[in-house]
Amino acid sequence: MNDLNRRYGDASIYSFLDACRLKVGNLLPVFLMLPLFGWSGTSAAQTTAPDQLSGKLVVTGASTLAPLIAEIGKRFESLNPKVRVDVQTGGSSRGVADVRQGLADIGMVSRAMKDDEKDLHAFAVASDGVGILVHKDNPIRALTDEQIIAIYTGKITNWKEVGGKEAAITVVSKAEGRSTLEVFLHYFKLKNTDIKPHVVIGDNEQGIKIVAGNRHAIGYVSIGTAEYNESQGVRITLLPIDGVPASTKSVQNDTFPISRPLHIVTRTAPTGLAKAFIEYAQSKAAYDIIAQQYFVPLAD
Amino acid sequence: MTSSHSNILYRWPTDDLLCWLLRGLAAIAGLVVVFIVVFLIAETLPVLSHVGLERFFTDPSWHPAEGFYNLTPMLWGTLFTMAGSVLIATPLGILSAIFCHYYAPPILTRPYRRLIELLAGIPSVVYGFWGLVVLVPLIGEIHPPGPSLLSGILILTIMILPTIALMADASLANVPQHYLRGAAALGLPRWATIRGVVFPTAKSGLFTGVILETGRAIGETMAILMVCGNVVQTPSSFFDPIRTLTANIALEMSYALGDHRAALFVSGLVLMTMIAALTMAAEWISRGRIYG
Amino acid sequence: MAEASSPTHQAREWLASILVWGTAALVTATFCWLLGDIVWHGLSHLSWTFLTTSPESAGRRGGIGPILVSTLLILGVCLTVSLPIGVGTAILLAEFTSDHSLFGRMTRRSLDVLAGVPSIVFGLFGNAFFCKTLGLGFSILSGGLTLACMVLPILIRSTEEGFRAVPANYRLSAAALGLSRTTTLVHLLLPAAVPGLLVGLILGIGRAIAETAALIFTSGYVDRMPESLLDSGRALSIHIFDLSMNVSGGDANAYASTLVLVILLLAINGTAAWLAERGLHRRIVTV
Numbered sequence: 068m069n070d071l072n073r074r075y076g077d078a079s080i081y082s083f084l085d086a087c088r089l090k091v092g093n094l095l096p097v098f099l100m101l102p103l104f105g106w107s108g109t110s111a112a113q114t115t116a117p118d119q120l121s122g123k124l125v126v127t128g129a130s131t132l133a134p135l136i137a138e139i140g141k142r143f144e145s146l147n148p149k150v151r152v153d154v155q156t157g158g159s160s161r162g163v164a165d166v167r168q169g170l171a172d173i174g175m176v177s178r179a180m181k182d183d184e185k186d187l188h189a190f191a192v193a194s195d196g197v198g199i200l201v202h203k204d205n206p207i208r209a210l211t212d213e214q215i216i217a218i219y220t221g222k223i224t225n226w227k228e229v230g231g232k233e234a235a236i237t238v239v240s241k242a243e244g245r246s247t248l249e250v251f252l253h254y255f256k257l258k259n260t261d262i263k264p265h266v267v268i269g270d271n272e273q274g275i276k277i278v279a280g281n282r283h284a285i286g287y288v289s290i291g292t293a294e295y296n297e298s299q300g301v302r303i304t305l306l307p308i309d310g311v312p313a314s315t316k317s318v319q320n321d322t323f324p325i326s327r328p329l330h331i332v333t334r335t336a337p338t339g340l341a342k343a344f345i346e347y348a349q350s351k352a353a354y355d356i357i358a359q360q361y362f363v364p365l366a367d
Numbered sequence: 368m369t370s371s372h373s374n375i376l377y378r379w380p381t382d383d384l385l386c387w388l389l390r391g392l393a394a395i396a397g398l399v400v401v402f403i404v405v406f407l408i409a410e411t412l413p414v415l416s417h418v419g420l421e422r423f424f425t426d427p428s429w430h431p432a433e434g435f436y437n438l439t440p441m442l443w444g445t446l447f448t449m450a451g452s453v454l455i456a457t458p459l460g461i462l463s464a465i466f467c468h469y470y471a472p473p474i475l476t477r478p479y480r481r482l483i484e485l486l487a488g489i490p491s492v493v494y495g496f497w498g499l500v501v502l503v504p505l506i507g508e509i510h511p512p513g514p515s516l517l518s519g520i521l522i523l524t525i526m527i528l529p530t531i532a533l534m535a536d537a538s539l540a541n542v543p544q545h546y547l548r549g550a551a552a553l554g555l556p557r558w559a560t561i562r563g564v565v566f567p568t569a570k571s572g573l574f575t576g577v578i579l580e581t582g583r584a585i586g587e588t589m590a591i592l593m594v595c596g597n598v599v600q601t602p603s604s605f606f607d608p609i610r611t612l613t614a615n616i617a618l619e620m621s622y623a624l625g626d627h628r629a630a631l632f633v634s635g636l637v638l639m640t641m642i643a644a645l646t647m648a649a650e651w652i653s654r655g656r657i658y659g
Numbered sequence: 660m661a662e663a664s665s666p667t668h669q670a671r672e673w674l675a676s677i678l679v680w681g682t683a684a685l686v687t688a689t690f691c692w693l694l695g696d697i698v699w700h701g702l703s704h705l706s707w708t709f710l711t712t713s714p715e716s717a718g719r720r721g722g723i724g725p726i727l728v729s730t731l732l733i734l735g736v737c738l739t740v741s742l743p744i745g746v747g748t749a750i751l752l753a754e755f756t757s758d759h760s761l762f763g764r765m766t767r768r769s770l771d772v773l774a775g776v777p778s779i780v781f782g783l784f785g786n787a788f789f790c791k792t793l794g795l796g797f798s799i800l801s802g803g804l805t806l807a808c809m810v811l812p813i814l815i816r817s818t819e820e821g822f823r824a825v826p827a828n829y830r831l832s833a834a835a836l837g838l839s840r841t842t843t844l845v846h847l848l849l850p851a852a853v854p855g856l857l858v859g860l861i862l863g864i865g866r867a868i869a870e871t872a873a874l875i876f877t878s879g880y881v882d883r884m885p886e887s888l889l890d891s892g893r894a895l896s897i898h899i900f901d902l903s904m905n906v907s908g909g910d911a912n913a914y915a916s917t918l919v920l921v922i923l924l925l926a927i928n929g930t931a932a933w934l935a936e937r938g939l940h941r942r943i944v945t946v
Contacts, residue, residue, distance in 0.1 A: 125797075130621065133880060134717035134906050153891050155797055156880045156901075158621020160628065170791070237512040242597065243432055244622035260430050265512040266608055267597035269618045270904040273499065280504035281513055295907040359716060361907055381841040386755055392747030393766055396815060399808045400769040403776060406784050462682040470679045479683065481928070486690055488865030488924040490896040493917050496903050497693055525689060530862060532686075534817060537858040541824030558675035559668065572820045579816060579862075582774030588872050589900070613777040617872060620779065635780045642775035646768055 121149030122340050128155075128162020128175030129246070130270070131289065132329050135193065135360040136175055139348050142356065146347075150340065159246060163187065166334050172341050176330040178246035187332040192348045193362040196290035196326040197250050198313035200275075202282045203302040207231045210306055216255050218285060221263030226283060239277055239286030240264035246327060247271070251287050254325045279303050290323075291315055291361030318363045329362065407636045414629035423633055429599045431619070431627040438637060440601045444516075444609035445638070447602060448591065449584045451520035452527055456584075457577055459524070460531030465565075468539045469557055480536065487529035495593035498522040503594055510606040514596030517605040522594050523587060527580040534579060538572020539565060578646060585642055588613040612638045694921070701918030704911055710919065714882050717906045718898060723916055725884040729799060729892025730868065730923075732885060733878055736803025737810065737867050744807070745814035745863075746856065750844065752815070753822035774812035781809050782876035790877060797891040802878025806870060810863035817862060821855015822848060857935045861928050868924060871896045895920050 126136055133156035140152030155171070162174030163184060180189045199215060201207055210218075210229060217223040218236055227233045240262050241248035252259060266284070268274045271292040278284045279302045290313055293305050305313040308324055317323040337345055347353060354364040418436060426437035463483070467476055498518060507513025542565050550560040566573070596608020597618060610618075612634045620631050708722055715721035748766065756763035785805030795801045825848050833843040871894075879891035882898070899916050902909030 130901075130905050134901070137880070137882070138717055151883075153797065153879070153881045155891065156905075157875055160620075160622050160624045163624070235511055237507075242618035243430065244619050244624075244627060246622065258433070260428065260433060260435075264598055265596065266514050267599075267610065267618070269592060269597075272904045272907060273593060275907075276499050277503070277514065280500060281507050281511070283511060292907040299908065382839055385841050385844070386751075389747045389751035389755060392744045393751045393762075395744050396748040396811050397766045397769050399811060400773045400776075402788060403773070403780065403784050403808075406787055407780070410783075459682050459686065462679050463686050466679045466683040470676065471683070479687070481925070482687065482690055482694075484861050484865070484928050485694070485921060485924055487862050488868050488920075488928075489693070490869040490871060490899055490917070490920065492871055492896065492900040492903060493697070494693075496913075497696060501696075525693075528686065529865070533858050533862060534820070537817065537855050538820060538824065540854050541821075543826060556668065556672045558672045561675070571823055575816050575820050578771055579774055579813060582771065582812070585775040586777040588777050588779050613779065616777065617779050620783075632783075635777065638775070638777060638780075639772055643768070643772045645775075646771035650768070 119149060120147045120340050120343055123151040123153060124173065124340055124344055125171045126152060126154045126173040126175060126331070127157060127165045127171040128331075129159040129177035129329075130156045131177040131195070131246070132175040132192075132331075135329075135357060135362060136331065136348070138356045138360060139192075139353050140344075142353075143344055143347055147343075152344065160244075162332065166332055169334070172333065173337075173344070174332045176332055178249060178327050178330075180330060180332070184332075187334060188336055189330045189332045190345050190349060191328040191330055191365060192353070193329045193357045193364055194318060194326050195329055195362050196313065196315070196318035196323045197247050197254075197287055198290040198293055198325070199285065199287050199306045199308065200278055200293050200303045201285050201306060202278055203304050204282050205231060205304070208304070208306065212255065212309065216257065219255070219257065219263070220261045234283045237265045237281050237284040238263065239266045239268060239274055239284050241274070241287070242267050242269055245269070247287065247289060250325060250327045275301060275303060289361075290318060291363070295361050315358075315361070315363050326363075404636075404639065407632055407639070410632040411629050411636055414626045414633060418626065418630075420633075423630075423637070429615075431623070431630050434626075436630050436633075438612070438634060440599050441610050441612045441615050441634070442637065442641070443601045444595070445585060445611040445613070445641070447516055447609065448519045448523055448595070448611055449581065451516070452523035452584050453577070453581050455520070455524045456528045456531055456580060460528050460576070460580070461535045461573060463528075463532045464535035464539050465561060467536055469561060469565075483529050483532050483536075486525075487533060491526065491587060491590040492593075494522055494526050495590035498590060498594040506606070512596065512608065514594055514608050515606045516595070516602045516609050519591055519595040519609065519611070520605075522590050523584050526587060526590060527583045530580040530583055531576045534576030535569070535573055538569040538576070541572065542568045574649075578649065581645065582642065585638065586613060588617045592617050697914060697917050697921060700911070700914035701916075704915035705918055709915060713884070714898075714912075717909070718882070718902050718912055719906060719908050720912075723895070723898060723912075723919065725882055726893050726895055726898050726916075727919070727923075729878070729885050730895040732799045732888065732892065733802045733806065733874070733894055734864065734867055734927075736800055736888065737806040738864070740804060741807035741810050741814055741863065742860075745811055745859070746818055748811075749815045749818035749822060749856075749859075750848075753819045754840075754844065754848065770812040770815055773808070774816070776809075777872075778809065778870055779872040781805055782873035784808075785873060786876040796889065797877065797879035797881075798889045799878050799885055799892045800888045802874050802892075802894065803888075805873050805877045806867045809870065809873060810867050813866060814859040814863045817859030818852065818856045821852035821859075824855065825851040853935045857932060860931050860935075864927055864931070865924065868894075868920065868927075869896055870894070871900045895923075 133154055137154040140154055144150055144152055159176045159178060162176050165171035166174035166187060214229050219238060223229060224236055226236055243259055266277055268277060271288040274286045274288040275293060275296050278286045293303060294315055297303055307313055311317050311322050318326050331345060333341055357364045423436050423438045426435045428435045429437050467479055471479060502518050502521060503513040506515060506518050546564050546568060550564045591611050592614040595614060597610040597614055598608040599610050602609045615634050616631050623631055710722060711724045712722035713725055714723060752763055752767060785801060789795050789801035789804050790797060829847050830843060833847055874894045874897055878894060880893055881891040882893045885892040895916055899913050902913035
């Protein structure tokens with residue numbers, strides 16, 4: 068924590084001046100802005116008192132998790148008025164990189180930890196399922212795993228072949244590196260090179276809007292997001308996997324086969340403020356926020 | 368006119384001071400690009416040193432997680448969307464500026480200009496969102512799957528139109544009035560005046576407008592990402608989905624690690640090289656004829 | 660040109676008129692569709708409370724008060740830095756260097772390259788340079804500075820055009836009167852170049868206020884009311900992006916936020932135009 072105060076608080080003027088002298092000696096306008104720093108020191112945090120937590124916690128990482136952690140952070144702030152929780156988004160890899168470099172106290176990672184990330188301390192806060200979805204007008208209400216694999220690898224290209232209408236299938240997949248894609252590939256034992264997509268998407272909402280706007284599309288997105296949209300009358304249908312209906316409920320009781328944990332990570336074993344925040348995020352007190360953001364709390 | 372201290376003793380120090388001040392400011396502006404290039408090269412060095420630049424153009428596909436780094440299809444994607452949108456937006460933008468100056472009744476001029484100014488500031492995500500829920504399904508009805516090169520070109524055209532329209536508007540405003548009066552005195556009709564008098568006078572501004580809109584077209588990310596389909600392939604028709612270099616960076620950067628991340632920075636570097644080449648080509652073609 | 664009234668010329672005039680009016684109609688229709696869509700969906704959620712309260716539940720409920728403040732602060736930083744640099748460089752390029760000098764050509768070329776750098780690269784650069792190297796952290800200051808780099812080419816090129824359009828005899832007359840170049844610049848050229856500067860400003864503000872990718876990595880995502888320029892603050896465009904792409908059920912507030920952005924833009928552009936016209940007028944009168 069102290070390390071952080073030094074970086075963002077009082078000392079920033081000096082490190083800033085240093086950097087200017089070394090790197091950009093003639094960056095005149097930046098110097099002109101210096102007076103603005105006068106009133107910035109006030110927000111710098113003090114050391115932790117034994118009974119009351121205070122300070123600033125920087126959390127960066129996965130965009131999927133960012134709204135959830137920001138909401139948990141807000142409630143944590145209201146319980147501990149001297150605490151500031153700054154949540155930054157930008158992706159799981161950024162969470163890992165920032166924590167390693169000490170730029171952030173806590174990182175957010177929306178997938179299982181990889182083998183080369185064993186140096187970090189990971190804490191699951193919630194989980195999330197990945198569901199297959201089609202347009203509501205599509206008569207198909209179930210597909211076997213083999214059929215899904217055949218569609219995604221381009222062996223089946225028409226809905227007729229799986230019992231639907233005569234129409235070419237539009238395959239919607241996620242961009243390389245996205246956690247949802249990795250979970251999907253892992254479950255169906257595919258490689259990304261095998262997949263023959265017609266549309267590649269980034270975020271979940273984009274996938275839902277594509278499928279809702281194309282009667283012959285098939286895609287996969289985070290279940291919570293899809294369930295919410297379905298309940299709001301967006302024209303999509305979630306398909307069951309292996310006979311298990313795709314819903315946050317089946318993810319919660321661990322029967323749904325495709326799911327991913329959502330982690331927050333730290334570089335060293337957390338202490339003080341970080342520890343208190345992680346414990347709070349994992350506690351039952353945060354369950355209602357998790358459910359509110361359409362994710363699944365770990366277990367009851 | 369003015370001023371009390373306009374004698375030879377005062378003139379030189381202020382002018383010198385001004386000149387050096389301006390040079391300092393310009394140096395800062397010029398340095399930004401140097402900083403960015405240095406930053407990009409520093410980020411790409413790890414992958415360039417053990418993969419080599421060549422493989423970014425000769426690998427069989429773009430699957431960075433499995434060690435394939437071919438950028439060529441995305442380079443085509445960027446070029447096609449850029450060329451398409453610039454080709455459509457330039458005449459539209461210039462014609463709309465001409466409308467503002469020489470055709471519109473005075474009462475329409477101001478609201479029309481305000482409208483275009485407004486559009487210059489709408490976030491790309493809004494254009495992308497609109498494209499995703501309105502344009503893409505429409506194209507999907509004509510020829511599935513919908514997200515395609517065509518939708519990319521159309522959205523990009525709408526996005527860069529304000530840039531060229533406003534630049535053209537400003538340069539037309541600068542055509543001296545007596546040129547127009549001279550043309551009118553000769554009995555030239557409207558379009559002939561525009562073609563024969565206005566265009567040659569305003570060409571420098573129009574050219575700058577084209578450069579700026581091209582830059583915007585190449586650099587645009589979010590809207591393109593939402594409407595283009597992002598499949599890495601060289602398109603064979605307007606209805607094929609494509610991925611541009613910028614969309615590639617935005618899509619994968621948030622989850623990329625190690626070589627994959629560095630490879631994305633190579634996309635950025637390639638993009639900048641492309642822009643540098645384009646502007647140099649434009650400058651060479653127009654040598655001596657634009658800033659005349 | 661001589662026989663301007665021949666049938667082919669008349670046909671050409673007709674064709675041109677149709678084309679010009681058609682273009683204007685097309686552009687207006689497209690943009691009215693787009694704006695209509697925003698107004699239609701956004702208007703019902705717009706209220707005074709929406710403008711002043713903090714977002715709740717990741718922005719699905721509540722308002723955009725702190726986000727509006729952050730946006731204005733970011734824009735303020737951006738313009739404070741980019742205006743002097745931009746106008747200065749433009750003056751140098753248009754008035755103090757010849758078109759064929761190496762310095763002028765290099766600067767102009769590097770600006771053209773800068774104009775095409777994708778915004779996400781600006782974001783990553785800003786993150787590495789302003790946030791890390793200069794130690795500003797995720798802050799409104801980093802965001803504003805990154806945006807300043809981004810709008811520079813637009814600002815410079817269009818201001819330069821403004822200066823270029825000033826007739827050469829202004830300069831010659833001023834020189835003949837023995838005016839210093841500084842005086843010529845301040846009293847003659849600057850007012851005459853205002854239209855170009857104004858367009859640059861409007862395009863620059865537009866680009867800055869619409870920017871998403873560059874700000875995610877620099878000014879950040881925190882939707883608390885900023886206490887200083889070193890605090891992280893979420894810009895309106897990031898809020899819109901997050902609500903429409905990342906937060907399910909955020910569409911309604913995303914539309915309302917977009918509407919606010921449009922209104923904000925209208926106000927800023929209007930003020931800029933008014934200030935420019937007023938400044939121009941006063942200068943000519945008083946001198």
